[in-house]
Amino acid sequence: MSRVLTVGAAQTGPIQLADTRADVVERLVALLRQGADAGCDLVVFPELALTTFFPRWWVDDRADFDHFFETEMPGPDTKPLFDEAARLGVGFHLGYAELTPDGHHYNTAILVERDGSPAGRYRKVHLPGHHEHEPWREFQHLERYYFEPGDGFSVFGAFGGIVGMAICNDRRWPETYRVLGLQGCEMALIGYNTPVHYPPDPSQDVLQGFHNGLVLQSGAYQNGMWVVGVAKAGEEEGCLLLGESSIVAPSGEVRARCTTDGDELVVAECDLDMCSNYKDTLFNFSYYRRPEAYGRITGQAGVEVPDNVTSALEGDDGTRDR
Numbered sequence: 001m002s003r004v005l006t007v008g009a010a011q012t013g014p015i016q017l018a019d020t021r022a023d024v025v026e027r028l029v030a031l032l033r034q035g036a037d038a039g040c041d042l043v044v045f046p047e048l049a050l051t052t053f054f055p056r057w058w059v060d061d062r063a064d065f066d067h068f069f070e071t072e073m074p075g076p077d078t079k080p081l082f083d084e085a086a087r088l089g090v091g092f093h094l095g096y097a098e099l100t101p102d103g104h105h106y107n108t109a110i111l112v113e114r115d116g117s118p119a120g121r122y123r124k125v126h127l128p129g130h131h132e133h134e135p136w137r138e139f140q141h142l143e144r145y146y147f148e149p150g151d152g153f154s155v156f157g158a159f160g161g162i163v164g165m166a167i168c169n170d171r172r173w174p175e176t177y178r179v180l181g182l183q184g185c186e187m188a189l190i191g192y193n194t195p196v197h198y199p200p201d202p203s204q205d206v207l208q209g210f211h212n213g214l215v216l217q218s219g220a221y222q223n224g225m226w227v228v229g230v231a232k233a234g235e236e237e238g239c240l241l242l243g244e245s246s247i248v249a250p251s252g253e254v255r256a257r258c259t260t261d262g263d264e265l266v267v268a269e270c271d272l273d274m275c276s277n278y279k280d281t282l283f284n285f286s287y288y289r290r291p292e293a294y295g296r297i298t299g300q301a302g303v304e305v306p307d308n309v310t311s312a313l314e315g316d317d318g319t320r321d322r
């Protein structure tokens with residue numbers, strides 16, 4: 001049986017504060033229809049695809065921002081997307097802010113099958129930015145204030161393959177892809193909102209596109225999986241977000257990439273069987289990996305320079321020799 005999936009990376013342009021959910025869902029439905037016309041089995045939307053990237057603002061009372069969160073999925077505003085997807089027979093991946101019935105807030109993505117049935121849900125693990133209001137920044141990045149972290153990376157049997165999800169900052173961490181890869185992941189879906197300006201170190205601004213390609217491509221290659229990275233791009237409320245949504249093959253090669261900062265669909269034929277070219281050879285995990293040498297990966301979070309190294313570098317007075 002063919003395991004070639006036609007996948008659309010459905011980048012969106014900016015979503016402004018004044019845009020309603022209905023406005024946004026209309027744009028997503030238009031992209032979905034383009035995907036259907038292009039023969040897509042699956043259309044991948046960005047992180048927090050229903051609203052502006054609200055963690056760029058501080059509010060004293062977090063509850064004042066609960067209106068950015070979805071309390072049901074689908075809800076009345078998002079049901080047209082689900083209905084159209086089922087009518088067209090196209091599955092989709094969608095990022096949104098989730099508020100659970102018991103009051104928990106997550107940065108979430110869902111996967112929906114071609115018949116409209118739910119295939120999986122993921123809550124973002126790596127929450128970037130800061131907890132407190134930092135007025136020196138041009139804009140805030142308060143994901144650590146508005147969201148709780150999710151508890152892990154799962155894969156799902158969907159679209160005839162093994163599919164995983166991650167969200168934005170997760171894509172910068174090799175552990176994300178490896179934990180998915182260790183579960184046989186053949187395609188990772190990753191939405192993002194990446195400000196081009198990085199206030200703690202502006203020297204990284206010109207490298208944003210390079211770093212995006214670097215992590216998507218290395219994650220794909222080192223784990224023998226397809227990676228679909230999809231941006232919300234363009235200038236959103238004065239903050240420029242990176243585009244360059246890409247579909248990357250298990251070889252690490254880019255098979256499709258957006259060239260605008262607006263709503264744009266790019267499509268690639270993704271042969272899931274190509275994963276075995278890498279998973280069964282150079283990256284045959286069970287044959288080559290040495291988990292006994294990797295204890296630090298799960299045993300510690302921060303850097304711990306071994307004592308013998310510290311003392312070799314320090315003079316008796318505790319200062320460095322050179």
Ligand code: CDT
Nearest residue numbers: 128129141168169193194195
């Ligand atoms: N949305 C998101 O995770 N963005 C981050 C910005 C990092 S700077 C605070 C990213 O890794 O692209």
